[in-house]
Amino acid sequence: GTAVALENVRKTYQLGEPVHALDGVSLEIPRGSYTAIMGPSGSGKSTLMNLVGCLDTPTEGTVVVDGEDVAALTDRERTTLRGTTVGFVFQTFNLMPRLTALENVALPQLFQDVDRGTRRERARDLLERVGLADRADHLPNELSGGQRQRVALARALVNDPALVLADEPSGNLDTETEADILDLFAEFHDAGTTMIVVTHERHVAERAERIVHLLDGTLERIEELDGSDEGA
Ligand code: ADP
Ligand code: ADP
Secondary structure, three states: OEEEEEEEEEEEEEEOEEEEEEEEEEEEEEOOOEEEEEOOOOOOHHHHHHHHOOOOOOOEEEEEEOOEEHHHOOHHHHHHHHHHHEEEEOOOOOOOOOOOHHHHHHHHHHHOOOOHHHHHHHHHHHHHHOOOHHHOOOOHHHOOHHHHHHHHHHHHHOOOOOEEEEEOOOOOOOHHHHHHHHHHHHHHHHOOOEEEEEOOOHHHHOOOOEEEEEEOOEEEEEEEOOOOOOOO
16 A cells, blocks of 8 residues: 655745745655655755645645545644654654653653553653663753654654654764664564655665655655665
């Protein structure tokens, strides 16, 4: 099946002179696939991610996520689709300042039908997988930038979303932490999650199955990577 389908998508920002952030993009992302998005600054990567993440709607064309035409949904339905299907790993981490790392990670599960013990157990497991088990009871301002990013990552993955959208997920991370995060992505991919990762780093993109290259709001080319991504 198809996780995400864009058909002839145009996104125009009207600030005086109109800017076509995306201009006639058609793209199908199969369920369970691992896609990297690359392109120079201003090529439309963030705009594409916002559309796929149901944060925005196209000016023209259609965006279908998990079988739903995003533009045809009410705001409320879009919010629900976002909350149940999509996990965002974006640079702006927005951690709750008065909640511990563990509580932050457990938060998205409040809207799920799981008891408190299970929520904490699941949050602890995710913190362990991002290498922060020993920081579970720290507040965000007691963590480094890289640690906060990992808490945000654990929170994005805690509900086991069908679709994970990551924007420069390893931007501020040291090499070792980056490797851990990319291994975690590979694990989620192996478990059937659809992964879409925006990156400037070729070696990050090469963990994916294909690289979508954007240029000036258009799809320049799709590069299929044949080396299978078997983890260590
Ligand atoms: P990238 O993520 O590849 O850097 P963006 O999707 O952020 O590219 O931007 C694509 C184009 O759209 C750029 O020319 C940018 O200036 C413009 N753009 C993006 N967001 C907005 C906005 N909210 N209002 C006006 N122009 C925008
Ligand atoms: P990074 O290279 O990941 O940004 P830092 O050099 O900022 O890491 O932090 C190193 C260590 O100091 C981390 O273990 C972090 O938990 C701790 N730390 C950073 N900022 C604070 C703070 N405000 N209060 C307590 N501990 C902190």
